[in-house]
Amino acid sequence: MASSQVTSPKLSILFFFISTLFMVSTFAAAHQFQLGWSKPFGNDDTESYDDWAERNRFHVGDTIYFKYENDSVLVVDRDDFRHCNVTNPISQLNDGNSVFRFDRYGFFYFISGEPGHCKSGQRVIIRVMVHPEIVEAPNIAPTPQGSRGGGEEGGGDWGGHAVTPNSTVRLPVASYFMTALGGVMVILYLFM
Numbered sequence: 001m002a003s004s005q006v007t008s009p010k011l012s013i014l015f016f017f018i019s020t021l022f023m024v025s026t027f028a029a030a031h032q033f034q035l036g037w038s039k040p041f042g043n044d045d046t047e048s049y050d051d052w053a054e055r056n057r058f059h060v061g062d063t064i065y066f067k068y069e070n071d072s073v074l075v076v077d078r079d080d081f082r083h084c085n086v087t088n089p090i091s092q093l094n095d096g097n098s099v100f101r102f103d104r105y106g107f108f109y110f111i112s113g114e115p116g117h118c119k120s121g122q123r124v125i126i127r128v129m130v131h132p133e134i135v136e137a138p139n140i141a142p143t144p145q146g147s148r149g150g151g152e153e154g155g156g157d158w159g160g161h162a163v164t165p166n167s168t169v170r171l172p173v174a175s176y177f178m179t180a181l182g183g184v185m186v187i188l189y190l191f192m
Contacts, residue, residue: 072113
């Protein structure tokens with residue numbers, strides 16, 4: 001009987017640490033990207049929206065924060081993106097400080113809701129990656145040399161740029177924290 005009374009507090013402590021571990025990993029794994037949203041002016045040396053999106057890696061659960069004035073952000077489908085069609089958005093963000101959460105992997109298409117802004121370059125395609133632990137990457141044929149078209153070859157459309165599979169694996173700080181916390185829990189459990 002005495003051993004069952006001792007085991008119960010150990011299990012309670014272990015359950016508490018495991019619950020905390022999962023909560024920390026859920027919150028620490030997501031990342032918020034920030035994007036100033038304004039109409040591009042001419043051919044200056046600032047980074048384009050496509051350059052910015054290609055430089056970053058987006059995953060399910062990440063968010064993007066749009067900061068803008070006198071404008072809106074429209075989430076649209078691929079055809080509306082290509083034609084800068086603002087009449088049929090999937091959703092509209094218009095408060096000037098908008099946060100959009102990526103709830104699936106795949107492509108997300110954003111355009112400005114202001115007339116003429118999209119055609120001037122105020123639009124971006126964001127590719128949300130599949131986490132490597134969830135699904136293995138499919139075999140994608142290499143893009144033919146010299147092909148920069150907007151077709152589906154080479155892995156899909158990325159605003160006129162060839163798309164290649166993600167070559168990086170993002171290990172959030174939470175994974176290191178979870179490993180350390182797991183080790184501490186085992187030690188506590190053994191010596192209690």
